Amino acid sequence: MRGRNRDDDATESSLTADALNSHYASISTDAAYVSTRQKHTVSNFNQFVTEMGVFHMLDRLKPTAAGLGGLPEWFLRVSAPVIAAPLAALLNQSFAEGVVPRQLKTALIVPVSKVAVPASESDYRPISITPILSRLVERRIVTSYIYPDLQTPPHQLCFTDQFAFRPTGSTTAALIALLHTVCTMLSTNPFVRVFAIDFSKAFDSIRHYQLLAKLSCLTTPDEIYNWVENFFSGRYHSTRFRDEMSAFASISASVVQGSALAPASYVVTAANLRPGHTGNVIIKYADGTYLLMTTPVMKN
DSSP states (O other): OOOOOHHHHHHHHTOOHHHHHHHHHHHTOOTTOOOOOOOSOOOSOOOOOOHHHHHHHHHTOOSOOOGGGOOOHHHHHHTHHHHHHHHHHHHHHHHHHTOOOGGGGEEEEEEEESSSSOOSGGGEEEEEEOOHHHHHHHHHHIIIIIHHHTTSOOTTOOOTTBOSSSTTOOHHHHHHHHHHHHHHHHTTSSOOEEEEEEOTTTTTSOBHHHHHHHHTTSOOOHHHHHHHHHHHSSEEEEEEETTEEOOOEEESBSOOTTSTHHHHHHHHHGGGOOOSSTTOEEEEETTEEEEEEOSOOOOO
16 A cells, blocks of 8 residues: 655645635536526425425434534434424425525535545535435435325436336336346347446536426426425535535535435436437446447448
């Protein structure tokens, strides 16, 4: 193992929380940002959560990072009998208005080194920690609305070729589907080309207007759609590095890794990724995509 030297220490020590925060913000900034709009066809609002539902969400909390809010999970769990009723009222009002409190749209980033001797901002992987209450509400949206919608998608979206972030998906299912598809194609073709594609920074660079355009095609209630639209707009994050906190930076792209909405949002975003030729097949596992081709590759 290579030993550390003074040059390595000098390079690493030159990194600051603000530099890292600016680097992460630049990745999640859409230079061609298109504003999104909420729906105006909201029907009579149905109660999103009940006092008992909020109590159960808080009472079943497991140990987890608190984020910038600073409220630890044990405090929320212990105080559940007292705060369940007012919190349910606030959440129902939030959905009725389609407005997410700014405190729930601000994340804390904790960089984790990807290499033995980090020398630049890209050598640190950003671990985003969102508020606990935000994650609880997002998880409720995903399980109660988005996941059921994946079972009956509109014709322009396809979820059957995605094996990640779905109740019925798994790594094992993806491998079985990949092997079965290759064997089936070989039964009628002399060869099969398999291209493994890994989209770089896929979660961090998703454009919001594209995600929301596809989300609007699902049968998700309008008030839920409006809440999600507001959830992705006006977001900020701050980075903590070596006991130093950076200033807040705004972002205009990404599905916010660390949020409960991120996995399901990526599935919706990639739902219209299809092969251009009917004889080819795409199999997806998160941002890893496999293109199976039987047609010859055209030469220039």
